[in-house]
Amino acid sequence: MLGNFDFDVIRRALPYLFYEGMTFTLTLTGLAALGGLIFGTALALMRLSGLKLLGRIAGIYVDFMRSLPLVLVIFWFYFLVPYIGQWLTGASRPISVGAFASSLITFIMFEAAYFSEIMRAGIQSISRGQPAAASALGLTYAQTMRYVVLPQAFRNMLPVLITQTIVLFQDTSLVYVLSITDFLGAASKVAQRDGRLVEMYLFAAVVYFTISCIASFGVRRLQARIAIIR
Amino acid sequence: MNYNWNWGIFFQPNPMGTGTYLDMLLSGLALTLKTAALAWIIALITGSIVGVMRTLPSKGANWFGFLYVEFFRNMPLLVQLFLWFFVLPELLPKGAGTWLKQLPNAPFWTAAIGVGFFMSARVAVQLQAGISSLPRGQRMAATALGLTTVQGYRYVLLPMAFRIILPPLTSEFLNTIKNTAVAITIGLLELTGQARSMQEFSFQVFEAFTAATILYLLVNAVVVTAMRFLERWVAIPGYITGK
Numbered sequence: 041m042l043g044n045f046d047f048d049v050i051r052r053a054l055p056y057l058f059y060e061g062m063t064f065t066l067t068l069t070g071l072a073a074l075g076g077l078i079f080g081t082a083l084a085l086m087r088l089s090g091l092k093l094l095g096r097i098a099g100i101y102v103d104f105m106r107s108l109p110l111v112l113v114i115f116w117f118y119f120l121v122p123y124i125g126q127w128l129t130g131a132s133r134p135i136s137v138g139a140f141a142s143s144l145i146t147f148i149m150f151e152a153a154y155f156s157e158i159m160r161a162g163i164q165s166i167s168r169g170q171p172a173a174a175s176a177l178g179l180t181y182a183q184t185m186r187y188v189v190l191p192q193a194f195r196n197m198l199p200v201l202i203t204q205t206i207v208l209f210q211d212t213s214l215v216y217v218l219s220i221t222d223f224l225g226a227a228s229k230v231a232q233r234d235g236r237l238v239e240m241y242l243f244a245a246v247v248y249f250t251i252s253c254i255a256s257f258g259v260r261r262l263q264a265r266i267a268i269i270r
Numbered sequence: 271m272n273y274n275w276n277w278g279i280f281f282q283p284n285p286m287g288t289g290t291y292l293d294m295l296l297s298g299l300a301l302t303l304k305t306a307a308l309a310w311i312i313a314l315i316t317g318s319i320v321g322v323m324r325t326l327p328s329k330g331a332n333w334f335g336f337l338y339v340e341f342f343r344n345m346p347l348l349v350q351l352f353l354w355f356f357v358l359p360e361l362l363p364k365g366a367g368t369w370l371k372q373l374p375n376a377p378f379w380t381a382a383i384g385v386g387f388f389m390s391a392r393v394a395v396q397l398q399a400g401i402s403s404l405p406r407g408q409r410m411a412a413t414a415l416g417l418t419t420v421q422g423y424r425y426v427l428l429p430m431a432f433r434i435i436l437p438p439l440t441s442e443f444l445n446t447i448k449n450t451a452v453a454i455t456i457g458l459l460e461l462t463g464q465a466r467s468m469q470e471f472s473f474q475v476f477e478a479f480t481a482a483t484i485l486y487l488l489v490n491a492v493v494v495t496a497m498r499f500l501e502r503w504v505a506i507p508g509y510i511t512g513k
Contacts, residue, residue, distance in 0.1 A: 107444070107490040109451035112462045112482060119475045123273065210346035216455060224349060237356045245349045252344035 046236060050243050053230040061226030062247075064140070068212050068222065072147035073205045079148060080155025085185065087156070088163055098156070105153035110214055117146040118218055139220045143212075151208055158200050162193030199263045206255050210248065223247070279474045280481065291468050295478075298464030299485050305381050305460060306447040312386025313446060317393025322423060324398040335394065342391035347452050351384040355456045381453035381460075389446050396438050400431035433504050440497040444490060461485060 086098035105113070121142050122134035129135060137145075166189050174184040194201075213224040221229065224244055231240035280292040288294060324335030342350070355376070359367040373379065404427060412422035432439075451462040459467065465482035469475040 104487075107448075108483060108486055109448040109462060111451040111454055112465070112479065112486065115462070115466060115469075116479050116483075119469075119479070210344075213346040213348045214452065216348060224346070228352075237352075238360045241349065241352045241357050245345050245353055248346055248349055249341075249344045253340065256340075256344065 046239055049230070049234055049236045049239050053227075053240070056230065057223065057226050057243075060221055061223035064221060065209070065212050065223040068140070068144060068147065068215075069205065069209045071144055072151055072212070073208055075144070075148035076151030076155045076208070077159075077201065079152035080157075081159045081190065083152060083156035084159040084163060087160055102153045102156055105150055110150060110211055111217055113150050114143070114146050114214060114217060117149065118142050121145055139215075139218060143215045143218065143220060147208065147212065151204070154204055155201070158197050158204060159193060161200075162197035163189055165196050166192055195266065198266065199259050202259050202262070203256065206252050206259075209255075210252060213248070273476065275477070276474055277477060279472055279477055282472075284468070285471050291472065291478075292481075294464050294468055295461065295481055295485065298459060298461040298482075299489075301378070301458065302447065302450050302460040302462075303489070305378060305385070305450045305453065305458065306443075308382035309384075309386035309389060309450065310443055310446050312383065313389035313393050313442075315390075316387065317390035318397055318428075320390065320394035321397030321401070322428075324394065325401045325427075326419070335398070339391045339394055342388055343395075347385065347388050347449055348455060350388055351380065351452060351456055354384045355380045377453060377456045377458040380456055381450060381458045385446060385449050385453070388449065389442060392442050392445070393439070396435045396442065397431060400435035401427055403434060404430055430506065433506050434509075436497070436501050436504065440494065440501075443497075444493060447489060447493070448486075 083098045083102060086094045087102075089095060121137045125131070125135040125137060126133065170188055170192070171184050174188045179187065212222055215222050216225050216228065219225065227240045227244040231237045234240075280295075281290050283289065284291045284294045286294070288297070320335050320338050323331040324339075326332065345353075359370040361367075362370065370376070408426055408430070409422060412426040417425065450458070450460050453460060454463040454466065457463075461482050465478045468478040472478070
């Protein structure tokens with residue numbers, strides 16, 4: 041029961057939880073969101089490029105990633121990345137990749153599939169007249185995308201992109217399966233060391249809940265502010 | 271790549287004495303499907319109730335629905351599973367807690383309940399969107415015909431709403447199947463878990479994960495095809511997707 045709930049365990053673990061754990065979680069979330077957005081946008085452009093083969097490749101990649109559980113993908117990359125590194129660098133044995141690099145690559149590759157669907161919807165939400173006007177002005181395809189289409193697509197989809205980033209923030213907790221010290225990993229290590237599962241897991245839940253709640257509240261405000269420009 | 275491929279590994283006996291490695295993976299697949307099915311039943315039932323509550327003409331019900339969805343959506347699934355598995359038995363009265371801890375198949379029940387409630391929030395959001403996508407006149411017409419609120423939902427709103435949200439529900443069902451993999455953390459030997467233990471026993475990491483990947487893709491393909499048929503069967507005449 042909650043009678044012997046020990047707040048002091050949490051207080052003593054705070055520096056470790058936040059300096060080690062939360063720093064890892066937030067860095068991973070931020071970099072993976074950025075990388076996923078860039079790679080995802082590239083995938084979306086491939087799909088909408090009109091080049092059949094390019095579109096097919098991007099489509100297969102996206103469908104493939106989206107039909108696998110994240111846990112399995114994490115395992116895949118954890119074991120695969122050393123071999124890919126060996127192949128790229130021509131080393132004689134699989135290179136060792138740190139836990140952070142491995143999980144960052146995993147999340148970029150995985151989230152790109154989801155971000156690409158969002159960006160695709162964003163690009164398709166731009167009216168046909170805009171690229172037509174851009175090419176009438178003499179802009180090349182790259183310029184049209186860079187200055188006309190993508191900035192608007194990004195703005196229109198900003199709330200959805202942030203929502204996906206909140207999901208990503210929650211999903212980074214799954215690096216637990218590789219025994220990495222992210223926020224949940226740190227909480228779980230303290231929990232097992234001190235035999236205080238109830239306190240640590242409840243505290244982790246509260247922290248995740250608070251951050252996600254504040255972020256999704258922000259998304260709702262943002263949505264209200266940028267909605268209906270047309 | 272200096273990796274020793276050995277595709278014959280699937281037909282070698284596994285160290286647990288339960289047949290070949292392939293049998294091991296297939297038993298994992300069966301457990302994945304069983305867990306997902308039970309979780310989906312929980313998600314559909316509770317999600318429908320909460321989704322309806324969010325559209326009822328009652329402030330209290332709306333608020334409850336809102337809080338319910340926010341509660342289950344803003345915590346990682348992994349944390350929720352830990353709460354069900356490690357924390358809940360400690361918070362219950364002693365007898366009930368001990369009973370929970372000694373339950374046979376505890377990881378299975380925990381995974382089904384945890385994933386089920388996690389997904390129920392998503393089902394609720396979809397159903398709410400489906401109900402509010404219906405023209406206002408439908409609810410009014412139901413009232414004008416003298417139907418009570420329950421009858422209005424039962425005979426007018428829900429049959430329409432469920433058919434409209436069938437495509438997003440399909441992807442939520444696929445998410446349910448994928449999410450059962452998270453239960454590897456509480457010791458459930460579903461498909462990903464079996465692939466992982468096959469890798470630990472045999473060191474044939476890429477064969478094990480390739481097989482698991484193919485099985486997941488197959489399940490996906492089967493579900494998507496089945497749902498296409500269902501969609502065509504229940505399509506609403508007059509809608510874009512209708513006959």
